[in-house]
Amino acid sequence: MLMECLYVFLNNSDGVSNELSEDIKDRAKAVAEEWKPRLDALDVDAGNGNSLEAHAFLQLLASFDIASDFNEEEFSRLIPMVSRRRQTADLCRCLGLSEKIPGVIEVLVNSGRQIDAVNLAFAFNLTEQFSPTDLLKSYLKDAKKAASPVKCVNSSPTAQIEVNERELVSLRAVIKCIEEHKLEEQYPLDPLMKRVVQLEKAKADKKRETEATKPQPKRPRANGVGYGPRVSNFPSDKASYPRAVDRYPQYVFDRPYVYPVPTDNHCPPLVGSATYNFTPSHGNYFGNGYHYQPTYLH
Numbered sequence: 001m002l003m004e005c006l007y008v009f010l011n012n013s014d015g016v017s018n019e020l021s022e023d024i025k026d027r028a029k030a031v032a033e034e035w036k037p038r039l040d041a042l043d044v045d046a047g048n049g050n051s052l053e054a055h056a057f058l059q060l061l062a063s064f065d066i067a068s069d070f071n072e073e074e075f076s077r078l079i080p081m082v083s084r085r086r087q088t089a090d091l092c093r094c095l096g097l098s099e100k101i102p103g104v105i106e107v108l109v110n111s112g113r114q115i116d117a118v119n120l121a122f123a124f125n126l127t128e129q130f131s132p133t134d135l136l137k138s139y140l141k142d143a144k145k146a147a148s149p150v151k152c153v154n155s156s157p158t159a160q161i162e163v164n165e166r167e168l169v170s171l172r173a174v175i176k177c178i179e180e181h182k183l184e185e186q187y188p189l190d191p192l193m194k195r196v197v198q199l200e201k202a203k204a205d206k207k208r209e210t211e212a213t214k215p216q217p218k219r220p221r222a223n224g225v226g227y228g229p230r231v232s233n234f235p236s237d238k239a240s241y242p243r244a245v246d247r248y249p250q251y252v253f254d255r256p257y258v259y260p261v262p263t264d265n266h267c268p269p270l271v272g273s274a275t276y277n278f279t280p281s282h283g284n285y286f287g288n289g290y291h292y293q294p295t296y297l298h
Contacts, residue, residue, distance in 0.1 A: 003056070003063040004087070007094070010063075020064060028064035032057065036074075042081055044107060049084035049116050055091075058082065062094045072097070079104045083116040089123040098124060105130055114139035115177050122181055133187045136174050143170040161206060168199050 010020070035057055042054060058078055061067040067075070076097050082088050083104070092098055101124045108117040114135040121130040143166065171192055178187050 003059045007059070007063040025064055025066055028060060029066050029069055032060055032066065032070065035060070039078065042078070044080045044111055046081045049081065049108075049113060051078075051081040054078040054081040055085055055087070058091050058095065059087070062091055067095045072100075076100045076104075080107050080111070080113075080116075083108055083113065083120060089120070092124075102126060102129065109135065109138075112139070112142055114142075115173055118177055118181070132177075132181060132183055136177060136183075136187060140170060140174060143167060161203065164199050164203055164206075168196065168203075171196050171199075 039054060039057060042051060046054065058075060061070065061075060075095070079088065079092060079097065079100065082091070092101060101120060105117045105120055105126065108114070108120070109130075117130060118132045118135050121127050121132060121135075146166075175189060175192050175196075178184060178189060178192075
């Protein structure tokens with residue numbers, strides 16, 4: 001963040017010298033040279049397009065204006081690793097990588113990250129070369145294809161729930177992308193929204209079935225004596241039965257598409273109402289296993 005601020009300051013200061021001394025640039029080069037080996041281990045899927053390591057290195061080159069001292073091919077390969085960060089387009093421009101973007105988009109498409117590809121295509125006016133609707137349809141097709149083997153091989157409730165969740169994440173990501181880039185005329189939302197409703201209903205039904213089949217604890221008699229072996233000194237007025245931990249974790253989707261989960265409770269009154277807590281640790285899944293989050297992250 002400090003390097004970003006430095007870049008903005010040096011490029012927007014009025015009446016202030018925006019020249020960095022050669023000594024400062026040399027020190028920045030030394031840092032970059034020491035940093036480079038750490039980036040060699042990163043691949044195209046590093047950080048799922050949100051690699052802070054790659055972003056910080058590119059920002060260092062841009063802020064201290066030292067990109068010309070490094071091999072362009074070496075640091076241009078880092079662009080797919082930061083494709084989801086909001087600063088990516090500006091970084092590419094100030095590093096002189098605009099001509100490399102078509103190749104970057106091809107890499108993203110081939111690795112199943114068509115939504116990132118759509119965002120870059122819009123940022124660099126390449127939508128005629130890379131059709132956004134074709135890319136989004138291809139993304140959903142790949143998502144369904146990736147989910148099909150799971151349905152055939154393993155039809156357990158857990159596996160089916162995971163398949164549905166992945167498809168939901170994929171649909172929501174596509175819907176958000178369509179809305180952000182105003183593609184409703186080229187890609188109508190109604191069929192996608194209907195499918196989301198179907199999957200939400202299936203998820204709710206599956207949860208009710210699961211809750212209904214859970215073994216229920218026996219209710220104590222009025223005098224505090226349960227149906228099990230008699231226990232002396234049993235505090236009848238404090239008898240309680242803890243709820244079993246939910247088998248299936250709830251998921252949270254980091255875009256505005258957060259759908260309420262069903263809170264139906266089919267347990268006896270003594271069990272208490274069920275509480276479903278969203279956990280932010282789940283990664284958002286594409287159909288191909290790719291973890292997708294918001295289009296641009298801060």
